[in-house]
Amino acid sequence: MTDGIETASGTQVVHRVALLLRAIAAQEHGATVAGLAVTTGLTRPTVHRILLGLSAEGLVTRAVDGGTWQLGPELYVLGAIAAHRYPIRELAGPSLTRLAETTGESAFLSARRDLETVCLARREGAFPIRSHVLHEGLRLPLGVASAGLVILAHLPDADVERILDATAGARGAWGRQHTAKQIRRLLEDVRRDGFATNPGMIVEGSWGMAAAVFDATGAPAYALSITGIETRFSADRRPGLGRALLTESHRLSRALGGE
Amino acid sequence: MTDGIETASGTQVVHRVALLLRAIAAQEHGATVAGLAVTTGLTRPTVHRILLGLSAEGLVTRAVDGGTWQLGPELYVLGAIAAHRYPIRELAGPSLTRLAETTGESAFLSARRDLETVCLARREGAFPIRSHVLHEGLRLPLGVASAGLVILAHLPDADVERILDATAGARGAWGRQHTAKQIRRLLEDVRRDGFATNPGMIVEGSWGMAAAVFDATGAPAYALSITGIETRFSADRRPGLGRALLTESHRLSRALGGE
DNA sequence: CGTTATCTGTCCATATAGTGGATCCATGAC
DNA sequence: GTCATGGATCCACTATATGGACAGATAACG
Incomplete structure (x- = not known):
């Protein structure tokens, strides 16, 4: 729904996942749900739900303090595999x-x-x-x-x-x-x-x-x-x-x- | 729909994205749509659609030959950023x-x-x-x-x-x-x-x-x-x-x- | 210490976005 | 030529993601 300027046909969530991962990566010291909602233009519940899904896969993790989100070990692993190309x-x-x-x-x-x-x-x-x-x-x-x-x-x-x-x-x-x-x-x-x-x-x-x-x-x-x-x-x-x-x-x- | 053994509440597509990325990473010389459909248990149209979405984000790419899919530059970039942790x-x-x-x-x-x-x-x-x-x-x-x-x-x-x-x-x-x-x-x-x-x-x-x-x-x-x-x-x-x-x-x- | 502000986390009615069976097309083997 | 395999596309259907609304937690303030 929302913006729709450039929602390529096919998969909305895939785009949102990529959006979130990029936004998290851009935050030097971890990102908050509310902050991500603002920078990605998604609603807070949506950000939260997708982050939970991503963390179940290990693609993101919460920092030890419990608050902020960071890129996770699975993403590191996939990146390391991609790195050989x-x-x-x-x-x-x-x-x-x-x-x-x-x-x-x-x-x-x-x-x-x-x-x-x-x-x-x-x-x-x-x-x-x-x-x-x-x-x-x-x-x-x-x-x-x-x-x-x-x-x-x-x-x-x-x-x-x-x-x-x-x-x-x-x-x-x-x-x-x-x-x-x-x-x-x-x-x-x-x-x-x-x-x-x-x-x-x-x-x-x-x-x-x-x-x-x-x-x-x-x-x-x-x-x-x-x-x-x-x-x-x-x-x-x-x-x-x-x-x-x-x-x-x-x-x-x-x-x-x-x- | 399909299996549902362990579809954590929230986002189905997030899980499928992770599934596909892992499956592609595991293929030494690139993966085919049909092959991914078999190893992930998804249907061919679904695999194809999600791959198109992922490739629009640069998370996967097709090999030069045009046939097989590989992890893409965006994934490498995200991994490199995660790598500093x-x-x-x-x-x-x-x-x-x-x-x-x-x-x-x-x-x-x-x-x-x-x-x-x-x-x-x-x-x-x-x-x-x-x-x-x-x-x-x-x-x-x-x-x-x-x-x-x-x-x-x-x-x-x-x-x-x-x-x-x-x-x-x-x-x-x-x-x-x-x-x-x-x-x-x-x-x-x-x-x-x-x-x-x-x-x-x-x-x-x-x-x-x-x-x-x-x-x-x-x-x-x-x-x-x-x-x-x-x-x-x-x-x-x-x-x-x-x-x-x-x-x-x-x-x-x-x-x-x-x- | 009540009030206000901010942010996380959860619920659930709604309809939108994703699904997959069916189909078509391209390629290659025989 | 036929047959087999796999990629790509369509579209009716509904399962799935959505987000407004609310509850709970924490901190800042006068």
Whole structure:
């Protein structure tokens, strides 16, 4: 009933299950029933009932405190099995470590999923002031944050326009500055430099830089990125950071692609 | 409708989704609609409809050939996010490599899930004759295969009897020899040796040995195991193999437990 | 310490969303 | 050619999920 904007024929509950799992994953410290009801647009009883079903399957669990819901062991198990066809996270581990160590900033691996990027892994850097905008499970529309910029920039022009169109609303939620015009300007920078720079567009003073990772088909499927405070991204430091990102992303693309 | 033996109140489709995902995961090279209908007990149209729903969410995909279904990228992403609360697979990587290298056999990581073990990771050994009974995603009832034996052996006696009872039927499907009596005998060996030995109970001539890994609560949650042909598990070689398994499993338990 | 606010969990009448038998089509074996 | 197998689709039927309403639990407040 409810929205119905895009209830693909077939199974309503399947869609809702996916919606809930994504919403739970996006919550860093567990999700509440009421919170999930709001973010998914479902009613509380429905959220509750589906969560009970999911927890009976082990796909979600309640945190020890009893209140909040988290992704469960069964989901981990299924993901681990799927992982042997998607080895990116394992392959990216050393790259993240090197990036965090050589730059001192926090390093991230993100994956493209349709119109969004999802943060898959985080490695803390040594520098004591850290941005906590990005975390595992967070989804951002393409075009938002350096990872979303660099992936967008490597897509065919026609796709870029379509995606800018489709994500206009979602981008707005992450800051008024994310207009199509402003994004296009940042994409030009990517085409010049090879890497993307996010000059504090989401949170003022919180910068990011990213390089794209290409899968075996040559599509920009993942991104490596680093984040930190503005003063750590001075004009004389950026080229070096960009080179470090590009080095690691090339290495990863090679590992995924032609072996 | 159909069986209804254990349709927990609430959501039928959630259960069916989980059923299908597990069934797909258990198929090494992708699953067919008809095959899934048989193994899950659902009708073909139902399987087909739910698969379409799942694939719209990216939770499953069709293989390039177009025929078979596999776990999809979204499931991998969710699993990767869950993984930061369940770091076992990452932690176990080096142990599997060492086991495969020092013993020459194939090494496996399995996780306990309720009444079953699930194979999570596999590392090939150098020895050219390899058993392919076990693979990522395969679920076996507790008590079957060395991993299922060693986990069962470390559970409280009351649980052991309950589980032996509950899995009697499922065990039978993996070989007539898996009687409660026979399992109890093998469990005694585990309590003496610390590791489990499966003397070709599933496939004649295919042996296995396993050691348990304990989580932070002290429960036997995972197992490391190796498999190979009978002649590689001679009486004089077994103590050394057992020691190697125990060394690695202790190391892993420590990594999961303390601090 | 009663009042208000918030959130979890449960009930149940309702109708919507899912079901599966039947059918058609594509492919391949013989 | 026939037959067998499996994928895909249709649609009448009703079993299943839905969500408004309510009860219980916990915390915040004046």
